[in-house]
Amino acid sequence: MMKSSITTLVLFILLATSSGIVQSADIPISKFGGVPNSDITQALANAWNEACQSATASKIMIPSGQYRMKAVAVKGPCKAPIELYVDGTIIAPPNPKDLNNEWQWVKFEYVDFLTISGSGVFDGQGATAWKLNDCGKNPNCARLSMNFGFNFVKHSVVGSITSKDSKNFNVNVLGCQNFTFDGFKISNPGNSINTDGIHMGRSTDVKILNTNIATGDDCISIGDGSVQTTISNVKCGPGHGISVGSLGKFTTELPVQDLMVKQVTFTNTDNGLRIKTWPSAPGTSPITGLTYQDITMINVKNPIIIDQEYCPWNQCSKQSPSKIKISNVTFKNIRGTSGTQEGVSLICSSGVPCEGVVLSDVDLTFNGSPATAVCRNAKPMIQGKSPQCTAPKA
């Protein structure tokens, strides 16, 4: 009897181990006084410290209910994997000043094997901040915090939580590696200022999967040093689309390479697939190896746009061409409706023309007729139903 139950136990442990079940210790936030309708800033910091010191995996739990939270910065390295499970709604202070001039409201740094799960909501209470945002005109404008910062985080997953009404970008990803968003949601009104969905830079192997993004700015923006990026099964709108760039402002920038964007639907966005670089700028790091395929456009103003003369609000000179070489960019099976006649616009640099651009089955309509393509300093290979290039109007 005794012997057989030990055998059963040993068998169970073997099975549990081989099937990947790892025991993790639960750390409810209430252990540190974090109860609904309270401010959990300190409770979360304390729970993180306990989890981070633990030699075995742990799971910090924030159950359903509303909580207030000020700026939180949690740091690794930690001794074992940590899961942050959130079912509650966590609310930021509406006044930007109450976030102590932090770049981000919730910041994770130098952590490996982090998982954020649950169906919780991080509500940045951005409406007050959007009204104050004068950064388009005032270079010394007050700092508005982003909802999330992930800095130097590796082998980590952000699951089905929601980022809502950020004061600024929703998420910034910097220096990360093997970092996945899966089932994530971003929810901001279309008229909210500068609320980019996910911005990334200097990161390798970032995946954005099964994610819905509604913003007042870029859904996803891909900054310098983004390598091996995958975006798949994403819904984008309202917003300004998926952008590479803008690039070229600084000589310290790194190349953007190996981007795969597939199964994305854009609905009523300003742009769809965009690459933008500044003219008269010193940066030279190339952009290469981009594939966009199986994309649906629903009333998108500029479905496909390469703009190497990107100069919003005329804040730059177009005297000299962009020094950034764009090459090996494939647009394949791109369908739907354009909000303007020119569904495809490839305005490349006269100094370093685009190379290896392919338009394959780009089938877009404007008011029921085929949309056109305008190209300058680009000679794309045209395949299937795609439009031939015409010269842009002077």
Ligand SMILES: *[C@@H]1O[C@H](CO)[C@@H](O)[C@H](O)[C@H]1NC(C)=O
């Ligand atoms: C990437 O991260 C995931 C999630 O933590 C992990 O399971 C996987 O082993 C990592 N892959 C590599 C190649 O390190």
Ligand SMILES: *[C@@H]1O[C@H](CO)[C@@H](O)[C@H](O)[C@H]1NC(C)=O
């Ligand atoms: C672009 O693709 C061609 C053909 O596959 C390859 O020879 C070339 O090295 C690529 N360019 C860059 C900058 O990677």
